[in-house]
Amino acid sequence: MAHSDNGFFGQFGGKYVAEVMRRPLDELESAFKDAMADKAFLEELATIQRDYIGRETPLLFAKTATEILGGAQIYIKLEGLANTGAHKINNSIGQCLLAKIMGKKRIIAETGAGQHGVATAAACAKLGLDCTVYMGEVDVRRQQPNVAAMEMYGAKVHAVTSGSRTLKDAVNEAMRDWAANIDTTHYVLGSAVGPAPFPDIVREFQSVIGKEVKKQAAERKLDVAAMIACCGGGSNSIGFFAPFIDEKSPRLIAVEAGGIGPNPGENASRMTGNASKDGIMQGYKSRFLLDDDGQALSTRSISAGLDYCGIGPQLAALGKNGRIEFTSALDSEALEAVKFFAKNEGVLFALESAHAGAAAIKLAPTLPKDKAIIVNMSGRGDKDIFITCPVFRPAEWKQFLVSELDRLNDGKDIHDAEIMGRE
Numbered sequence: 254m255a256h257s258d259n260g261f262f263g264q265f266g267g268k269y270v271a272e273v274m275r276r277p278l279d280e281l282e283s284a285f286k287d288a289m290a291d292k293a294f295l296e297e298l299a300t301i302q303r304d305y306i307g308r309e310t311p312l313l314f315a316k317t318a319t320e321i322l323g324g325a326q327i328y329i330k331l332e333g334l335a336n337t338g339a340h341k342i343n344n345s346i347g348q349c350l351l352a353k354i355m356g357k358k359r360i361i362a363e364t365g366a367g368q369h370g371v372a373t374a375a376a377c378a379k380l381g382l383d384c385t386v387y388m389g390e391v392d393v394r395r396q397q398p399n400v401a402a403m404e405m406y407g408a409k410v411h412a413v414t415s416g417s418r419t420l421k422d423a424v425n426e427a428m429r430d431w432a433a434n435i436d437t438t439h440y441v442l443g444s445a446v447g448p449a450p451f452p453d454i455v456r457e458f459q460s461v462i463g464k465e466v467k468k469q470a471a472e473r474k475l476d477v478a479a480m481i482a483c484c485g486g487g488s489n490s491i492g493f494f495a496p497f498i499d500e501k502s503p504r505l506i507a508v509e510a511g512g513i514g515p516n517p518g519e520n521a522s523r524m525t526g527n528a529s530k531d532g533i534m535q536g537y538k539s540r541f542l543l544d545d546d547g548q549a550l551s552t553r554s555i556s557a558g559l560d561y562c563g564i565g566p567q568l569a570a571l572g573k574n575g576r577i578e579f580t581s582a583l584d585s586e587a588l589e590a591v592k593f594f595a596k597n598e599g600v601l602f603a604l605e606s607a608h609a610g611a612a613a614i615k616l617a618p619t620l621p622k623d624k625a626i627i628v629n630m631s632g633r634g635d636k637d638i639f640i641t642c643p644v645f646r647p648a649e650w651k652q653f654l655v656s657e658l659d660r661l662n663d664g665k666d667i668h669d670a671e672i673m674g675r676e
């Protein structure tokens with residue numbers, strides 16, 4: 254099940270969309286098929302992956318962590334070293350290049366926490382495309398640093414005021430825009446979710462991660478027992494796992510957000526949780542966290558990227574048939590993993606990626622020393638300082654924010670900046 258069969262992965266997937274969405278999706282599907290067989294397209298993609306994204310990303314032997322845990326060797330795939338700080342740029346660049354060969358000059362995207370918005374805004378800046386990002390009004394308020402970054406890259410951020418004013422409403426607005434502007438516009442969906450052909454497209458553009466890992470592991474003659482990735486919608490995990498899906502080994506382990514506990518509303522565990530059901534939402538059939546009326550449950554995670562009620566259909570199917578094992582990590586375990594790898598390896602995991610790190614910390618001591626575990630660090634943790642600092646250094650952080658506010662109210666630095674801006 255390395256790719257879909259006509260848009261389906263077993264019983265999951267499909268194209269459950271309004272009639273007006275059929276044409277854009279069908280056009281996208283055939284353009285994508287052509288592009289993947291077009292040598293010039295693939296060469297352009299490889300060049301920009303190398304020179305702009307910074308591929309290939311390193312595979313780091315976590316020597317101290319391995320010694321402390323005393324079992325299997327831990328290796329970390331450093332996707333956080335990709336330009337813009339996470340794996341999301343792999344998909345944004347791929348889809349923006351695809352839009353260009355389809356003759357579309359305008360890009361739209363949805364974003365929740367803002368990471369996909371930032372990656373897409375950057376890709377559009379690099380490729381000279383017009384960019385509009387739909388973002389719930391609540392998220393715009395919560396995620397100002399990412400909004401500022403998108404605007405610096407020249408994107409327009411459209412605050413969505415309908416519904417709960419969060420990610421799912423942003424997706425709905427983006428779909429509406431796409432249907433109305435299909436001739437000029439491509440919709441860059443940010444994870445391995447949504448109606449076909451998006452799950453196939455996103456996996457293909459993210460599979461560069463897994464292809465590099467396969468080569469790097471072979472060069473070093475690693476005996477890989479397990480590969481571990483965190484799983485929100487599922488784009489970094491499915492891209493990391495892609496070249497191994499049709500093989501019997503290694504074990505493929507996806508880690509969901511365990512949040513603060515097992516009860517409905519306390520986590521985002523679609524495969525391991527007890528509120529999970531088959532359902533159809535936002536154009537695809539998969540596993541979702543739903544209430545008894547079939548409405549999306551609210552989810553909870555310290556990591557914004559894993560805080561989503563649905564999971565990509567291919568992951569759901571591979572979980573069901575047993576090729577991918579699912580587990581979860583609590584918020585507290587993810588925070589501990591951030592500290593552990595920062596202190597012992599000098600790498601700062603994003604909170605999302607730290608869920609995979611936490612699973613590796615548990616698994617490594619149970620395996621022999623001649624085996625390897627590869628963890629995908631999907632992103633780096635610089636973006637998380639507003640979440641980690643209040644936890645790790647609450648008093649100092651509070652004092653810092655107060656003094657920053659004083660500085661802004663005082664207005665002196667802003668005034669200086671304005672004067673410099675005029676020069």
Ligand SMILES: *Cc1c(COP(=O)(O)O)cnc(C)c1O
Pocket residue numbers: 339340341368369443444445483484485486487488489490558559603605606631632633
């Ligand atoms: C968005 C994000 C995720 C979760 O999304 P997937 O589609 O499941 O990969 C994980 N890690 C980071 C760093 C992210 O920004």
